[in-house]
Amino acid sequence: MTEPEFLHATRTAYDTIACDYAEEFSAELEAKPIERAMLAAFAEMVGAAGGGPVADLGSGPGRVTAFLHRLGLEAFGIDLSPRMVALARQTYPDIRFDEGSMTALDLPDGSLGGIVAMYSVIHIPHDQLPLVFAEFHRVLAPGGRVLLVFQVGDAPLHRTEAFGRAIALDYYWRQPGPVVELLADAGLAVEAQLLRQPDATEKVSRAVLLVRKRGS
Template identity: 55%
Template structure:
Protein backbone atom coordinates (compact mmCIF):
# COMPACT_ATOMS: atom_id res chain seq x y z
CA UNK A 1 0.00 0.00 0.00
CA UNK A 2 1.24 3.49 -0.84
CA UNK A 3 0.99 6.73 1.11
CA UNK A 4 -1.93 7.67 -1.18
CA UNK A 5 -3.95 4.59 -0.20
CA UNK A 6 -7.11 5.67 1.66
CA UNK A 7 -7.03 5.13 5.40
CA UNK A 8 -10.04 2.80 5.36
CA UNK A 9 -8.22 0.42 3.02
CA UNK A 10 -5.07 0.48 5.16
CA UNK A 11 -7.13 -0.22 8.27
CA UNK A 12 -9.06 -3.02 6.57
CA UNK A 13 -5.86 -4.64 5.34
CA UNK A 14 -4.13 -4.46 8.72
CA UNK A 15 -7.20 -5.64 10.63
CA UNK A 16 -7.79 -8.68 8.43
CA UNK A 17 -4.10 -9.56 8.45
CA UNK A 18 -4.41 -9.59 12.25
CA UNK A 19 -7.52 -11.79 12.48
CA UNK A 20 -7.06 -13.92 9.34
CA UNK A 21 -6.06 -17.16 11.08
CA UNK A 22 -8.86 -16.93 13.63
CA UNK A 23 -11.34 -16.03 10.88
CA UNK A 24 -10.30 -19.07 8.85
CA UNK A 25 -10.83 -21.37 11.85
CA UNK A 26 -14.14 -19.76 12.83
CA UNK A 27 -15.60 -19.95 9.32
CA UNK A 28 -14.38 -23.21 7.72
CA UNK A 29 -15.18 -24.21 4.15
CA UNK A 30 -17.80 -26.76 5.21
CA UNK A 31 -19.69 -23.95 6.92
CA UNK A 32 -21.05 -23.04 3.49
CA UNK A 33 -22.99 -26.32 3.40
CA UNK A 34 -25.63 -24.94 5.77
CA UNK A 35 -26.14 -21.72 3.81
CA UNK A 36 -29.02 -22.98 1.67
CA UNK A 37 -30.15 -19.66 0.24
CA UNK A 38 -26.61 -18.49 -0.44
CA UNK A 39 -25.74 -21.67 -2.31
CA UNK A 40 -28.87 -21.26 -4.42
CA UNK A 41 -27.85 -17.71 -5.26
CA UNK A 42 -24.32 -18.83 -6.16
CA UNK A 43 -25.92 -21.36 -8.50
CA UNK A 44 -28.15 -18.68 -10.05
CA UNK A 45 -25.13 -16.41 -10.51
CA UNK A 46 -23.20 -19.22 -12.22
CA UNK A 47 -26.14 -19.94 -14.52
CA UNK A 48 -26.42 -16.27 -15.47
CA UNK A 49 -22.70 -16.06 -16.24
CA UNK A 50 -22.86 -19.16 -18.43
CA UNK A 51 -26.04 -17.94 -20.15
CA UNK A 52 -24.28 -14.73 -21.15
CA UNK A 53 -21.96 -16.79 -23.36
CA UNK A 54 -18.84 -15.19 -21.92
CA UNK A 55 -15.43 -16.82 -21.95
CA UNK A 56 -14.03 -14.26 -19.54
CA UNK A 57 -13.12 -15.21 -15.95
CA UNK A 58 -15.01 -14.35 -12.78
CA UNK A 59 -13.41 -12.45 -9.88
CA UNK A 60 -14.35 -13.13 -6.26
CA UNK A 61 -13.57 -9.80 -4.57
CA UNK A 62 -12.89 -9.94 -0.86
CA UNK A 63 -12.23 -13.66 -1.22
CA UNK A 64 -10.88 -14.15 2.31
CA UNK A 65 -9.72 -17.74 2.90
CA UNK A 66 -11.05 -18.71 -0.54
CA UNK A 67 -14.09 -20.82 0.27
CA UNK A 68 -16.54 -19.04 -2.05
CA UNK A 69 -13.94 -18.92 -4.81
CA UNK A 70 -13.64 -22.71 -4.53
CA UNK A 71 -17.42 -23.13 -4.53
CA UNK A 72 -17.72 -21.08 -7.74
CA UNK A 73 -14.93 -23.15 -9.28
CA UNK A 74 -16.92 -26.27 -8.36
CA UNK A 75 -19.88 -24.78 -10.23
CA UNK A 76 -17.78 -24.72 -13.39
CA UNK A 77 -16.74 -21.07 -13.49
CA UNK A 78 -13.19 -19.94 -14.33
CA UNK A 79 -12.65 -17.93 -11.19
CA UNK A 80 -9.89 -16.25 -9.19
CA UNK A 81 -9.90 -14.51 -5.81
CA UNK A 82 -8.78 -11.03 -4.80
CA UNK A 83 -8.37 -9.82 -1.22
CA UNK A 84 -6.88 -6.71 0.35
CA UNK A 85 -5.23 -8.79 3.10
CA UNK A 86 -1.98 -10.56 2.16
CA UNK A 87 -2.47 -13.03 5.03
CA UNK A 88 -5.93 -13.94 3.77
CA UNK A 89 -4.43 -14.56 0.34
CA UNK A 90 -1.77 -16.82 1.89
CA UNK A 91 -4.47 -18.85 3.65
CA UNK A 92 -6.57 -19.06 0.48
CA UNK A 93 -3.61 -20.38 -1.51
CA UNK A 94 -2.93 -22.92 1.25
CA UNK A 95 -6.58 -24.00 1.46
CA UNK A 96 -7.11 -24.18 -2.30
CA UNK A 97 -3.73 -24.70 -4.00
CA UNK A 98 -5.27 -25.30 -7.42
CA UNK A 99 -6.84 -21.84 -7.61
CA UNK A 100 -5.46 -18.33 -8.15
CA UNK A 101 -5.57 -15.65 -5.47
CA UNK A 102 -4.12 -12.14 -5.60
CA UNK A 103 -3.67 -9.22 -3.25
CA UNK A 104 -5.68 -6.22 -4.38
CA UNK A 105 -8.46 -3.78 -3.59
CA UNK A 106 -11.91 -3.71 -5.18
CA UNK A 107 -11.59 0.08 -5.22
CA UNK A 108 -8.67 -0.01 -7.69
CA UNK A 109 -8.34 -3.33 -9.51
CA UNK A 110 -5.21 -4.14 -11.47
CA UNK A 111 -7.25 -5.35 -14.44
CA UNK A 112 -7.88 -4.00 -17.95
CA UNK A 113 -11.29 -2.65 -18.91
CA UNK A 114 -14.09 -5.13 -19.74
CA UNK A 115 -12.12 -8.30 -18.97
CA UNK A 116 -14.38 -10.06 -16.45
CA UNK A 117 -17.51 -12.08 -17.13
CA UNK A 118 -18.69 -11.82 -13.54
CA UNK A 119 -17.91 -10.49 -10.08
CA UNK A 120 -18.91 -11.70 -6.64
CA UNK A 121 -18.34 -9.32 -3.73
CA UNK A 122 -19.66 -10.96 -0.57
CA UNK A 123 -19.52 -8.79 2.56
CA UNK A 124 -16.83 -6.63 0.94
CA UNK A 125 -18.62 -3.31 0.51
CA UNK A 126 -19.41 -3.31 4.24
CA UNK A 127 -15.99 -1.75 4.84
CA UNK A 128 -16.31 0.91 2.12
CA UNK A 129 -17.46 4.33 3.39
CA UNK A 130 -20.45 5.93 1.70
CA UNK A 131 -18.33 8.57 0.01
CA UNK A 132 -16.22 5.90 -1.73
CA UNK A 133 -19.10 3.66 -2.80
CA UNK A 134 -19.89 5.36 -6.16
CA UNK A 135 -16.25 5.13 -7.27
CA UNK A 136 -16.10 1.50 -6.12
CA UNK A 137 -19.17 0.57 -8.15
CA UNK A 138 -17.73 2.48 -11.12
CA UNK A 139 -14.57 0.36 -10.80
CA UNK A 140 -16.60 -2.87 -10.83
CA UNK A 141 -18.46 -1.59 -13.88
CA UNK A 142 -15.17 -0.76 -15.61
CA UNK A 143 -13.66 -4.25 -15.34
CA UNK A 144 -16.84 -6.14 -16.29
CA UNK A 145 -17.54 -6.79 -19.93
CA UNK A 146 -20.96 -5.69 -21.27
CA UNK A 147 -23.57 -8.09 -19.90
CA UNK A 148 -21.23 -9.15 -17.07
CA UNK A 149 -22.91 -10.37 -13.89
CA UNK A 150 -22.51 -9.02 -10.36
CA UNK A 151 -23.50 -10.62 -7.05
CA UNK A 152 -23.26 -8.44 -3.94
CA UNK A 153 -23.94 -9.52 -0.36
CA UNK A 154 -23.95 -7.32 2.71
CA UNK A 155 -25.50 -7.05 6.16
CA UNK A 156 -28.36 -4.61 6.43
CA UNK A 157 -30.01 -2.91 9.36
CA UNK A 158 -30.85 0.37 11.02
CA UNK A 159 -27.31 1.33 12.06
CA UNK A 160 -25.25 3.11 9.45
CA UNK A 161 -21.78 2.63 10.90
CA UNK A 162 -20.10 0.45 13.52
CA UNK A 163 -16.48 0.71 14.61
CA UNK A 164 -14.78 -2.40 16.02
CA UNK A 165 -11.58 -2.04 18.03
CA UNK A 166 -11.37 -5.76 18.94
CA UNK A 167 -12.26 -9.07 17.35
CA UNK A 168 -11.24 -12.62 18.27
CA UNK A 169 -9.23 -11.09 21.13
CA UNK A 170 -7.09 -8.97 18.78
CA UNK A 171 -6.84 -5.20 18.61
CA UNK A 172 -8.12 -3.91 15.25
CA UNK A 173 -9.54 -0.73 13.70
CA UNK A 174 -12.36 -1.78 11.39
CA UNK A 175 -15.43 0.16 10.31
CA UNK A 176 -18.63 -1.58 9.18
CA UNK A 177 -21.40 0.11 7.19
CA UNK A 178 -24.95 -1.29 7.23
CA UNK A 179 -27.01 -0.18 4.24
CA UNK A 180 -30.55 -0.41 2.94
CA UNK A 181 -30.75 -2.74 -0.09
CA UNK A 182 -32.86 -0.23 -2.03
CA UNK A 183 -30.23 2.46 -1.52
CA UNK A 184 -27.45 0.13 -2.72
CA UNK A 185 -29.57 -0.89 -5.72
CA UNK A 186 -30.02 2.78 -6.60
CA UNK A 187 -26.25 3.33 -6.43
CA UNK A 188 -25.72 0.35 -8.73
CA UNK A 189 -28.17 1.82 -11.22
CA UNK A 190 -26.29 5.11 -11.16
CA UNK A 191 -23.08 3.18 -11.93
CA UNK A 192 -24.63 1.55 -15.01
CA UNK A 193 -25.93 -1.75 -13.62
CA UNK A 194 -29.38 -3.24 -14.22
CA UNK A 195 -30.82 -5.01 -11.19
CA UNK A 196 -31.96 -8.61 -11.70
CA UNK A 197 -32.86 -9.71 -8.17
CA UNK A 198 -33.05 -8.29 -4.64
CA UNK A 199 -33.23 -10.78 -1.74
CA UNK A 200 -33.13 -10.22 2.02
CA UNK A 201 -32.60 -13.13 4.39
CA UNK A 202 -33.49 -12.69 8.06
CA UNK A 203 -30.76 -13.09 10.66
CA UNK A 204 -30.21 -16.70 11.64
CA UNK A 205 -28.72 -18.23 14.80
CA UNK A 206 -25.44 -16.53 15.62
CA UNK A 207 -26.19 -13.55 13.38
CA UNK A 208 -27.27 -10.08 14.44
CA UNK A 209 -28.48 -8.48 11.19
CA UNK A 210 -30.37 -9.55 8.07
CA UNK A 211 -28.37 -10.29 4.93
CA UNK A 212 -29.07 -8.63 1.58
CA UNK A 213 -28.16 -10.09 -1.82
CA UNK A 214 -28.28 -8.14 -5.06
CA UNK A 215 -27.85 -9.69 -8.50
CA UNK A 216 -27.22 -7.23 -11.32
CA UNK A 217 -25.58 -7.02 -14.72
CA UNK A 218 -23.59 -4.41 -16.56
CA UNK A 219 -25.66 -2.65 -19.17
CA UNK A 220 -24.36 -2.42 -22.71
Protein backbone atom coordinates (compact mmCIF):
# COMPACT_ATOMS: atom_id res chain seq x y z
CA MET A 1 0.00 0.00 0.00
CA THR A 2 1.31 3.43 -0.94
CA GLU A 3 2.03 5.64 2.07
CA PRO A 4 0.01 8.89 2.24
CA GLU A 5 2.07 11.89 1.20
CA PHE A 6 1.52 13.74 4.49
CA LEU A 7 3.19 10.90 6.43
CA HIS A 8 6.17 10.85 4.08
CA ALA A 9 6.53 14.64 4.26
CA THR A 10 6.27 14.70 8.07
CA ARG A 11 8.83 11.92 8.49
CA THR A 12 11.26 13.56 6.07
CA ALA A 13 10.95 16.97 7.73
CA TYR A 14 11.56 15.68 11.25
CA ASP A 15 14.42 13.48 10.12
CA THR A 16 15.96 16.64 8.65
CA ILE A 17 15.63 18.77 11.80
CA ALA A 18 15.84 16.06 14.48
CA CYS A 19 19.09 17.17 16.13
CA ASP A 20 18.19 20.88 16.03
CA TYR A 21 14.71 20.19 17.38
CA ALA A 22 16.02 18.05 20.23
CA GLU A 23 18.50 20.74 21.26
CA GLU A 24 15.92 23.54 21.06
CA PHE A 25 13.16 21.82 23.01
CA SER A 26 15.02 19.47 25.39
CA ALA A 27 14.09 21.58 28.44
CA GLU A 28 10.76 22.92 27.15
CA LEU A 29 8.62 21.40 29.91
CA GLU A 30 10.63 23.21 32.57
CA ALA A 31 9.07 26.47 31.37
CA LYS A 32 5.53 25.05 30.92
CA PRO A 33 3.89 24.72 34.37
CA ILE A 34 0.38 24.29 32.97
CA GLU A 35 1.44 21.42 30.72
CA ARG A 36 3.29 19.79 33.62
CA ALA A 37 0.17 20.12 35.78
CA MET A 38 -2.03 18.56 33.11
CA LEU A 39 0.44 15.71 32.64
CA ALA A 40 0.38 15.13 36.41
CA ALA A 41 -3.44 15.12 36.42
CA PHE A 42 -3.42 12.68 33.50
CA ALA A 43 -0.97 10.39 35.32
CA GLU A 44 -3.12 10.40 38.46
CA MET A 45 -6.25 9.55 36.45
CA VAL A 46 -4.51 6.70 34.62
CA GLY A 47 -3.28 5.32 37.93
CA ALA A 48 -6.69 5.60 39.55
CA ALA A 49 -8.25 3.69 36.64
CA GLY A 50 -5.85 0.79 37.15
CA GLY A 51 -2.78 1.95 35.30
CA GLY A 52 -1.49 0.15 32.25
CA PRO A 53 0.97 1.15 29.54
CA VAL A 54 0.88 4.71 28.23
CA ALA A 55 1.89 5.57 24.66
CA ASP A 56 3.43 8.98 23.97
CA LEU A 57 2.46 9.44 20.32
CA GLY A 58 4.73 11.75 18.38
CA SER A 59 7.31 11.38 21.12
CA GLY A 60 10.10 13.14 19.23
CA PRO A 61 13.34 13.23 21.25
CA GLY A 62 11.57 11.68 24.24
CA ARG A 63 11.33 14.49 26.80
CA VAL A 64 7.60 13.99 27.49
CA THR A 65 7.96 10.20 27.64
CA ALA A 66 10.71 10.61 30.21
CA PHE A 67 8.56 13.02 32.23
CA LEU A 68 5.72 10.48 32.25
CA HIS A 69 8.19 7.88 33.56
CA ARG A 70 9.15 10.21 36.40
CA LEU A 71 5.45 10.47 37.23
CA GLY A 72 5.42 6.70 37.73
CA LEU A 73 3.75 5.64 34.46
CA GLU A 74 4.76 2.69 32.30
CA ALA A 75 5.30 5.00 29.34
CA PHE A 76 6.84 4.36 25.95
CA GLY A 77 7.24 6.54 22.87
CA ILE A 78 6.17 6.16 19.25
CA ASP A 79 7.36 8.51 16.52
CA LEU A 80 7.20 8.64 12.74
CA SER A 81 10.80 9.84 12.38
CA PRO A 82 13.57 7.22 12.64
CA ARG A 83 16.11 9.90 13.54
CA MET A 84 13.90 11.18 16.36
CA VAL A 85 13.52 7.63 17.66
CA ALA A 86 17.28 7.10 17.52
CA LEU A 87 17.91 10.32 19.47
CA ALA A 88 15.32 9.37 22.09
CA ARG A 89 16.85 5.92 22.54
CA GLN A 90 20.29 7.44 22.92
CA THR A 91 19.14 10.01 25.46
CA TYR A 92 16.86 7.69 27.46
CA PRO A 93 18.27 4.16 27.00
CA ASP A 94 16.04 2.68 29.70
CA ILE A 95 12.81 3.76 27.96
CA ARG A 96 11.21 2.05 24.97
CA PHE A 97 10.86 4.04 21.74
CA ASP A 98 9.41 2.63 18.52
CA GLU A 99 8.89 3.88 14.98
CA GLY A 100 5.24 4.11 13.98
CA SER A 101 2.27 6.20 12.93
CA MET A 102 -0.79 7.13 14.95
CA THR A 103 -2.85 6.42 11.83
CA ALA A 104 -2.12 2.69 12.19
CA LEU A 105 -0.74 1.76 15.59
CA ASP A 106 1.02 -1.59 15.90
CA LEU A 107 -0.65 -2.26 19.25
CA PRO A 108 -3.29 -4.77 20.37
CA ASP A 109 -6.88 -3.70 20.94
CA GLY A 110 -7.55 -2.40 24.46
CA SER A 111 -3.89 -2.64 25.49
CA LEU A 112 -3.24 0.90 26.76
CA GLY A 113 -4.15 2.70 29.95
CA GLY A 114 -3.47 6.05 28.33
CA ILE A 115 -2.27 8.05 25.35
CA VAL A 116 -0.44 11.38 25.29
CA ALA A 117 -0.35 13.34 22.04
CA MET A 118 1.33 16.69 22.63
CA TYR A 119 1.57 18.80 19.47
CA SER A 120 1.56 15.67 17.29
CA VAL A 121 -1.91 15.73 15.71
CA ILE A 122 -0.99 19.13 14.22
CA HIS A 123 0.43 17.39 11.14
CA ILE A 124 -2.68 15.26 10.57
CA PRO A 125 -4.99 16.59 7.81
CA HIS A 126 -8.57 17.25 8.91
CA ASP A 127 -10.02 14.35 6.93
CA GLN A 128 -7.61 11.93 8.66
CA LEU A 129 -8.46 12.91 12.24
CA PRO A 130 -11.42 10.49 12.50
CA LEU A 131 -9.07 7.64 11.54
CA VAL A 132 -6.55 8.73 14.20
CA PHE A 133 -9.18 9.04 16.93
CA ALA A 134 -10.62 5.64 15.96
CA GLU A 135 -7.12 4.20 16.49
CA PHE A 136 -6.95 5.90 19.90
CA HIS A 137 -10.26 4.27 20.82
CA ARG A 138 -9.19 0.86 19.52
CA VAL A 139 -5.95 0.61 21.51
CA LEU A 140 -7.29 2.09 24.76
CA ALA A 141 -8.76 -0.07 27.47
CA PRO A 142 -12.25 0.95 28.63
CA GLY A 143 -11.85 4.01 30.83
CA GLY A 144 -8.41 4.74 29.37
CA ARG A 145 -7.33 8.38 29.16
CA VAL A 146 -5.98 10.66 26.45
CA LEU A 147 -4.11 13.93 26.95
CA LEU A 148 -4.29 15.91 23.72
CA VAL A 149 -2.47 19.23 23.25
CA PHE A 150 -2.47 21.34 20.09
CA GLN A 151 -2.13 24.87 18.78
CA VAL A 152 -5.36 26.80 18.25
CA GLY A 153 -6.08 28.45 14.91
CA ASP A 154 -8.29 28.49 11.83
CA ALA A 155 -5.93 28.11 8.88
CA PRO A 156 -3.25 25.61 7.89
CA LEU A 157 0.37 26.66 7.66
CA HIS A 158 3.00 25.38 5.24
CA ARG A 159 6.65 25.72 6.24
CA THR A 160 9.56 25.44 3.85
CA GLU A 161 12.30 26.14 6.41
CA ALA A 162 13.08 25.31 10.03
CA PHE A 163 16.33 25.77 11.94
CA GLY A 164 17.89 27.01 8.71
CA ARG A 165 17.11 23.75 6.90
CA ALA A 166 14.81 23.22 3.93
CA ILE A 167 11.66 21.24 4.71
CA ALA A 168 8.13 20.87 3.33
CA LEU A 169 5.73 20.47 6.25
CA ASP A 170 2.05 21.27 6.75
CA TYR A 171 0.62 22.33 10.13
CA TYR A 172 -3.09 22.11 10.91
CA TRP A 173 -4.04 24.43 13.78
CA ARG A 174 -7.60 23.91 15.00
CA GLN A 175 -10.33 25.22 17.27
CA PRO A 176 -11.14 22.95 20.22
CA GLY A 177 -14.88 22.62 19.47
CA PRO A 178 -14.65 20.56 16.27
CA VAL A 179 -11.93 18.39 17.82
CA VAL A 180 -14.19 17.65 20.81
CA GLU A 181 -16.97 16.63 18.40
CA LEU A 182 -14.68 14.28 16.47
CA LEU A 183 -13.47 12.71 19.71
CA ALA A 184 -17.09 12.15 20.80
CA ASP A 185 -17.87 10.53 17.43
CA ALA A 186 -15.01 8.10 18.14
CA GLY A 187 -16.37 7.19 21.59
CA LEU A 188 -13.95 9.44 23.47
CA ALA A 189 -15.48 11.84 26.01
CA VAL A 190 -13.75 15.09 26.98
CA GLU A 191 -13.64 15.40 30.78
CA ALA A 192 -11.74 18.69 30.95
CA GLN A 193 -10.46 21.30 28.54
CA LEU A 194 -8.18 24.26 28.97
CA LEU A 195 -7.25 27.11 26.65
CA ARG A 196 -3.85 28.58 27.45
CA GLN A 197 -2.82 31.96 26.10
CA PRO A 198 0.52 32.12 24.26
CA ASP A 199 3.62 32.87 26.30
CA ALA A 200 6.48 35.12 25.23
CA THR A 201 7.92 32.45 22.91
CA GLU A 202 4.62 31.53 21.21
CA LYS A 203 2.30 33.12 18.66
CA VAL A 204 -0.99 31.27 19.20
CA SER A 205 -3.01 29.79 22.06
CA ARG A 206 -2.78 26.15 23.14
CA ALA A 207 -5.70 23.80 23.75
CA VAL A 208 -5.38 21.00 26.30
CA LEU A 209 -8.01 18.24 26.39
CA LEU A 210 -8.29 15.46 28.98
CA VAL A 211 -10.29 12.64 27.41
CA ARG A 212 -11.69 9.28 28.56
CA LYS A 213 -12.70 6.24 26.53
CA ARG A 214 -16.31 5.44 27.31
CA GLY A 215 -16.97 2.15 29.02
CA SER A 216 -16.72 0.61 32.45
